[in-house]
Amino acid sequence: MDFAFDARTEELRARLLAFLDEYVHPAEAVAHEQRAGLASPWDTPPVVEELKAEARRRGLWNLFLPDAEHGAGLTNLQYAPLAEITGRSPQLAPTATNCAAPDTGNMEVLAQFGDEAQQKQWLRPLLAGEIRSAFAMTEPEVASSDATNITTRIERDGDEYVVTGRKWYISGAMNPDCAIFIVMGKTDPDGPDIRRQQSMVLVPRDTPGVTVERAMRVFGYEDHWHGGHAEVVFDHARVPVSNLIGEEGGGFAIAQARLGPGRIHHCMRLIGMAERAIELMCKRAVRREAFGTALAQQGVVHNWIADARVAVEQLRLLVLKTAWMMDTVGNRGAHTEIQAIKIATPRTVVGILDRAIQLYGAGGVSQDFPLAELYAGARTLMIADGPDEVHQRSLARRELKKYL
Template identity: 85%
Template sequence: MDFAYDARTEELRGRLLAFMDEHVYPAEAVAHEQRALLDSPWDTPAVVAELKAEARRQGLWNLFLPDAAYGAGLTNLQYAPLAEITGRSPQLAPTALNCAAPDTGNMELLFQFATEQQKKQWLEPLLAGEIRSAFAMTEPEVASSDATNIETRIERSADGSEYVVTGRKWYISGAMNPDCKVFIVMGKTDPDGDDVRRQQSMILVPRDTPGVEIRRAMQVYGYEDHSHGGHAEVVFDGVRVPAANLVGEEGGGFAIAQARLGPGRIHHCMRLIGMAERAVELMCRRAVARTAFGKPLAQQGVVQNWIADARVTVEQLRLLVLKTAWLMDTAGNRGAHTEIQAIKIATPRAVLGIIDDAVQLYGAGGVSQDYPLAELWAAARTLRLADGPDEVHQRSLARRELKKYV
């Protein structure tokens, strides 16, 4: 692979870096102040709409979607350094560019599997940034890291015109945002089927459908996580939707989920590298500005070790993520399966360590609301669970390695 960014990527990087300096970073404090004055903690601060309008005006919009008819037409390799930049301000930048989870994964899912009517009703408003969405898969009563455990039922009505959805989900990202208008729900249409990977299906459930109850907001290490529109516990109590709301075919839910999660995993890792870069920058600024025991922290050996190790780690992670993006472009998601799992294991864990060192360097300030480090730490720690915990990916990756020798 060529390690140099192509001309289009460099041009977009330049524009995006300027956008971050001129608009996003100054808006961080403004968003915090505006959110404190909102009637509901889930309402969107006005500055976010301003950022979205400016990003769209500058053509920094829907960069994640590779199809030029719907998105920017970038490859994964081209998008990687751009997603990394947005990761430096994860609460604002991805949303400003309409590149925030869970909407990105949901838009990719709809683009690949939705009917033309479903695309018109849901994908087009999502691409325009007019609405937001949620992906309802995880459940509190089962080990959802094994998707075959999902207990939510999607049952066909007697006359075949509707599906009835019954179940309880939690940590449903985006569900607390009042702009969230639709859930993509995973449940079982054939719970007794012989093939456990053909029991599940996906269905579109409008948020305002009778029987949909947003029971409570779920915190993440004490944070509300506004960047994703919050996380919610959601109950579907005999929710009836038209049969036409099924995504793909009955029994196709497991395969659709895997198709959605591959790009989602690499996008998280791209942004994590940006989070690490923000932490390194903050470490360096603190180290040269702060004095302890008669000399700047930058002259303390342990601090120098933290910074050096962080730079080495970031460079290693970036190369592995870029290789994975290149493989996804050239060999497809299946051809990059090992690398996708490798980055999902390595990146959150390593970035968490970098941010933790930065917190240590800032002392009490590192765990406070005055700096972004505590929130970055919580986000990185959560990503060791999101889209599959480390151990699930390690198990699968080990099996693939061992198969070569059996």
């Protein structure tokens, strides 16, 4: 087996690493300072726009999109190590390169399922980084890990759809640049096939009846860097029938197509977060003393660092294998592997970050270091895109099926 990256991947890795070292990491402190002086905490710090301009100048833009017409034309295997690098600075690097969720998934949906008019109106400005977007599926009143549970209604009335429902943890919706929602709801709630009851429609943010009610916190963080996570009410919001994505009843299938690549993107960024944590652990260990001895001389610290390195190497190989399978046999053929990385990666990275926080003591839970915020993000991904238990259940059934 050849584990080497191809020439294009290596060249992009080198460019991206240089971009992070020269621009992104120095901008982290600047962005925090600028945010404190903004009129609204949801506004984008000016340095982010500077980073976006530099990323475009360096050809580090829309790397996630395999469609060469709209994106960089990279395979999943080529993009995976690049996503890992952006995960070292999850607050800035994905946005700077226009590779941040939920926009990535929404752009994939529009590129794959949107018609020409929808692509012109919404996909092009998203690809250009001129607007942001949100994906509205999760609801507070039902277990949204089972998408067939959703209760939001999308009812046809002549040439319009009427959207009624309440969504929450809608990522990106607090950002004032968020111009469009992709909303999943039921067009046929009594249909015999529970996976054909749902549809997706485009709902502009300024549509009458759309209210962004509040920002939802994540472990106390408002997650400004990702545009927040909002509770949104759709109260008889009307949109043209032409805003339907794909066909009526196709919403569930589109959601599954959207989540496959998104899960691998999250997992590679998580590995980048783990690498940042290992780096911070090592720096802390060699610079800090306790009871007359450097932390780097403590056996327990050796164990933490060694275990973290082993775990990251294991995860990276599994994620790269999954990316390769997605490229060669498709998302359906790589279903087991996609679920495996979704289960293994967040919980492992949470453990690494937990040890890093322990090594930093009080500093680890403070705002002076990125570890606490990284921990909150990693722990959330044990729930986002389907909680671990759902993936465990599905994966176990697939394994058992071989013996039944």
